[in-house]
Amino acid sequence: MFTIKEFAQPKTIEEAYNTLVSKRNNAVIGGSAFLRMGSKKIATAVDLSKLGLNYIKDRAEHIEIGASTTFREIETSPLLINHFNGVVSNSVKHIIGIQFRNIVTIGASVFSKYGFSDLITALLALDAEVVLYQAGRMSLNDFLERPYGRDILISVLIKKNQRQASYQHLRNSISDYPIINVAVSRLDNQWNIAVGARPQKAAIAKKASEVLSNSFSLEHLEHYADIAAEELTFGSNERGTAKYRQAMCKVLVKRAIMEVLLCK
Amino acid sequence: MSLVGKSIPKIDGMAIATGKPVYTEDMAPPNALVVKLLRSPHAFARIKSIDTSKAESIENVECIFTHKDVPKCRFTLAGQSYPEPSPYDRLILDEIVRYAGDEVAIIAAADEETAEKAMKLIKVDYEVFEPVLDFEKAIDHPSIIHQETDLHCNFDIGMQQERNIVSCQKVEVGNVEEELKKCHTVVEETCYIQAQAHAMMETYRAFSYLDHTGRLVVVSSTQIPFHVRRQLSRALNIPASKIRVIKPRIGGGFGGKQTGAVEIFTALVTQTTGKPAKIIYDRKETFSVTNSRHAMRLKVRLGADKEGYIRAMDIQGLSDTGAYGEHASTTFMVVGQKTLPLYNKTRAVRFMGNVVYTNKMPAGAFRGYGATQGTFALETAVNKLAERLNMDPTEVRLKNLIKEGETSLVSGGIKLGSSTLHKCIARGRELIGWNDKYPRREVGDNKVRALGMAVTMQGSGIANIDTASAEIRLNDDGNFTLLIGSTDMGTGSDTILSQMAAEVLETSVEKIIVHAADTDISPYDPGSYASSTTYVTGMAVVKAAEDLKKQIIESGARILEVSADEVELDGQKITTINEGKTISIEKIAELQVLGFGGNRQLVGNATHGSSISPPPFIAGFAEVEVDKETGKVKLIDYVAVVDCGTVINPNLATIQAEGGLVQGIGLAMYEDVRYDKVGRMTTNSFMQYKIPTRKDIGNIRVTFEESFEPSGPFGAKSIGEVVINTPAPAIIEAVYNAVGVRLTDLPITPEKVFLAMQQI
């Protein structure tokens, strides 16, 4: 059972950060849904809900999603539905149920780097960036590769452009965690293939993305998918073996590329 | 008939649907002690020492029990009529713990937090043994799970403790091996069925207190109040007359609450301290320390002649009862009982095998109770046989299935009283579009759709064992009170039984107060299980109502000064046939209840048991879509055509059927039970154990082909269990027809389908 000793609702990010780092077992609470399944002993819980981070903004260059934005807001945002073939919205809409998605937030999900995340895979394929209070702005990819550190995620930025994308996932029961998920995007001739729930956290299939970007040909679809499945590592857990995930990576990558090609 | 066959809404429907405090937890006294259980982390161990002193010293800890503090009389928690066929192999707390989660200590404290805190301070030193986790290796395993010398069986069920065998069974009529040799076509299939979780929405819970006379009152979400009373009496060594068990509204049971999972713990605390106590299992406990379906391995061999008549049937099984033997022998027996009679052109049939102990959560009763397992194996084999014979699977069945008026090798000469199964198959074929869609068609995008089907039978109550009593009285105001001991767990049985009583008395459901179930007040009923309530308790209600009706007529006639055959009852009043003199039922009630000079309140009584257990039947048809690249199976359409005799309440029967089908779909496709290497269950939450959501099931269509069962109330049979049996074999067959792999190890996950496809 998790416990919270003190509860803080800071009014500024600075205050939130200072509270967070003032003690080793202080922690930011996001949506608070996943929290209850753990057994964390939190000294001071830092609640970000008074920081005004619940927004999806249409900026000149970017779509900016505040850390406290819920999955349901992402799912139903016209802005997100109308960009990138709606992959960001699509990626969250199978997660449990709307009453769950009305609670969980993008900030908590991205910051936690959950391996099973649907959203991270989609964002990764879109070359999204994250803005952290301490570490500043960086690509999501760089953020995922950094070691876990104490910081506060403020927002996620997605560059507005003509990027076309597709999100694919494989689940047995629809409300289960994904066995594997894939997102693929294309901006002009630059392709980006992201694979998540391997079950490790999502990663870009760099080689496959590069080969695909350099010389695209419809006949070689299987080949690109094979490269992606070969270059990434897969693990086994109760939802699937590494072998199956690898095989499914190929299938989903292929399907995602096909879907992107059909986008106009 | 005016009420039978009508979709009357459930009499408790509005209260339960709108959040009224009518369930167990809602009624617990606010000051009740909170009971928590310390559980074994090991699958098999002996408690070398246990120190509770620190925990006991915490403020607001009321008491802590260990194996040293509890009565030493072994019992079973199986909810079965006495003498139970389940072994008495349990103690409230034992020195030996037999699965990860087995109870080690009982803690009662003023609140949950204190109880949890105390639990952490109990020091236990275990001697850990090698557990038996693979049920196929249980027999003659070096670890013997039940070595105790005081284990007791009421019957010879074939218990061989030293070999980890709980029950050994064999039924054979004719010579199966000889017949198989003579057969033109023989198929064999080995099927594995997992230990499905009931996953009822209301977890296990109970509370207890002492009443004004010092008697122990236990309020529990249970299907078996009378059996719980007997269990408590034996386990706690107090007379049954000092115990009262009350069942409020129940949030689902499915057989899980046919085993007394929690009552003993609060009862012990209340009995010892004199204080109210409650226990509410969380979802993890409900998944991992209560009971489940018996996992089984069933090997079926079928032999048919050239014409396609099934001549020999052989089922050899192994069943996993887990750490304790609740329902072990009977569930296994039902595998044979509900399969061997189905195809009656046989010349030899056999069912045999063993039930074994393992160091896992005990199995128990679960909707279908062995018939689900048996049907999966048999029907999978029949589908395979049809293919070998190059016959349509529906034709093989139409040719071989037992019909009304016929017998089978195992029916002891008793003719089948009712069946429309052949019609069910014909209707199901039409509804699913068998002629157009069977066996398969490509639908593009690497997807293929295909059909599969299966049939099944269950029973209606346990023949010669289930005996229910019912009482109905005419109240002073002309209304009726129906007293029953069956346990509506959401099915609507209280409503259905009041419909039956109202039908006989020619009155309305609104005029009938239903009371159930309370062991102080209700007439005896084993409880609602084994598909018994409509059929067995229903008949008791009909007889009790007829008894009362007769008394009302006699009373009315006496008052009107004519003989009983000169009057008629129309539900409102008694009228003399000749002169048209009338007296209202209200007036009769008033005179009987308030009258002087030898009158008495009119009460109808009846006790009913049946010497037969007439089977309801279902023909189930599945249409699936399989993704050939991923192995993912999507259920598109499921059609079930049901023969449950007369349908007493069509809406409630439909929902029962739809719900059971979806539970069967879960068994087939999603619900997986997994343990880690040391025997801890890992599928102990809805995040890990996936019951179907509403997106996982496709379209479900249920329709009825009514038969008339002569021995049932208004011709009714049962519906509660039979509904779960067909999805697994029908879906598995549809997948086979789609992609050529016949998976016999449930559930069929995408990975299993994919890997099997790689093999061909």
Next chain:
Amino acid sequence: MQIEIILNGKKVAMNVKNDEYLADTLRAHGVSSVRKGCDTTCCGLCTIWIEEKPVLSCAALSIRANGKSITTMEGLYNEAEEFAQVLVAEGSEQCGFCSPGFIMTVLAMKRELNNPTEEDIVHYLTGNLCRCTGYMGQLRAIKKYLGVMQHEPCR
């Protein structure tokens, strides 16, 4: 800590622990329609509304509800009863234990979606588990309640 919430339109002050969830707080406050089914935020039984949005009360920290408007079935009783009557007429409440959470989600859907299709309905309600009914009767009841024309007869 003391919080003040607007529970079904009325201001209520209550003491909560920092790590307490609304499902427990509300039940302790005598709100019997809030039922717990899973402990892992995935069954939908405890669905209530916070600021008019359906949420899992077992996943919402009570302390964060301070100053917010909380709606449970008790606060929407007439409307809930109206739908419950349709549900019960269909026989699809069965054990009833999941019904309040389910009804709260249906009523939220009614406000959020205009003319939902069958697919929209199923999607909106996926987070509400039910083990008794097999869901089909619930769908029939919703369609009747919303007056949605059935695309295909269910029976």
